[in-house]
Amino acid sequence: MTPEEVGARLVALLAPVAVTPSVSGGQRFARATVDVPPASWLAAVSAARDDTELACDFFDWLSAVDELADGFDVVAHLWSSRLRHGVLLRTRVPRDAPTVDSVVDVYPGAAWHERETHEMFGIDFAGHGELLPLLLPPEFEGHPLRKEFVLASRVAKPWPGAKEPGESEAGGGRRPIRPPGVPAPGEWGPTPTPAGAGGVGEGPRGGTPARPAGERPARPAPGARPARTPRPAGTADAPAPADRSDRDGGTP
Incomplete structure (x- = not known):
C-alpha cells in the first residue's frame, strides 16, 4: 500500500x-x-x-x-x-x-x-503501571527533553580539555562562553549567585566570579622569548673548564 x-x-x-x-x-x-x-x-x-x-x-x-x-x-x-x-x-x-x-x-x-x-x-x-526511572538517577529533578529545561552542565562546570579555540590542553585556558539562550548560572538552580559576583560578560546576578588580579601570570605572546633574569652586580661568569690536554701534559 x-x-x-x-x-x-x-x-x-x-x-x-x-x-x-x-x-x-x-x-x-x-x-x-x-x-x-x-x-x-x-x-x-x-x-x-x-x-x-x-x-x-x-x-x-x-x-x-x-x-x-x-x-x-x-x-x-x-x-x-x-x-x-x-x-x-x-x-x-x-x-x-x-x-x-x-x-x-x-x-x-x-x-x-x-x-x-x-x-x-x-x-x-x-495503564502502563511501571513508569519507573529508566535512564536518570532517582534523585534527578525535571524532564531534560522539555525545551524549557536548561542543559547547563558545561556552564556550571569547566570543560575538562581543549575543545574550543583558545582553551589550553589542560583545560580552563579560557573562560567558557555560554551557548546562546542559556541563562547565567545565577539565573537558574536552587542557589542563585550572590549579587555583585558576576564574571566578565555576565549580568548583575550571573556567572563565575572573575579571576582575581595576579592569580595567574600573563602568557607571553606567541614566538616571544622569555626575558632573562639579570645577573647580580659584582659577579663574573664562571671560568670555562680547563682543556683535558692541559691536565694530561698534552697527551691527546
Whole structure:
C-alpha cells in the first residue's frame, strides 16, 4: 500500500472520529502520518495492528516532541513486516495535563519507550503501571527533553580539555562562553549567585566570579622569548673548564 492508501485506510477504520492523514517527507522513505485525538490513541494503534490490510505487527519506536505552548506530540512508528509499509501515528496532549493511554497491552515492546518518554518529557501513560526511572538517577529533578529545561552542565562546570579555540590542553585556558539562550548560572538552580559576583560578560546576578588580579601570570605572546633574569652586580661568569690536554701534559 502507498502512504496515501495507508492513511485513507486508517481514516475509514476510525470513522466517525476526526483524524487527519498526511504523508511525511523522505521521498521513497515517506510514511503515512495520521493525527488522532488523544481519546482515540489506543483505538488507532489497535486498528493499525489488527486490520488485515494494514497488518502493522511490528512496533518500531515511540517518543514525543515538545511543541511549547501547544503541548506535546506523542508519536509512534508501526511497521508491517509482511506488507512492507509503515505508519506514523501522532496525537497531541496538553502541556498542563500531558496524559495518554498506554499501548503496552497492544505492543508489549512499547513499555521501554513509554518509560523513557515519561522520564524525558513528563508525559503520563495511563495503564502502563511501571513508569519507573529508566535512564536518570532517582534523585534527578525535571524532564531534560522539555525545551524549557536548561542543559547547563558545561556552564556550571569547566570543560575538562581543549575543545574550543583558545582553551589550553589542560583545560580552563579560557573562560567558557555560554551557548546562546542559556541563562547565567545565577539565573537558574536552587542557589542563585550572590549579587555583585558576576564574571566578565555576565549580568548583575550571573556567572563565575572573575579571576582575581595576579592569580595567574600573563602568557607571553606567541614566538616571544622569555626575558632573562639579570645577573647580580659584582659577579663574573664562571671560568670555562680547563682543556683535558692541559691536565694530561698534552697527551691527546
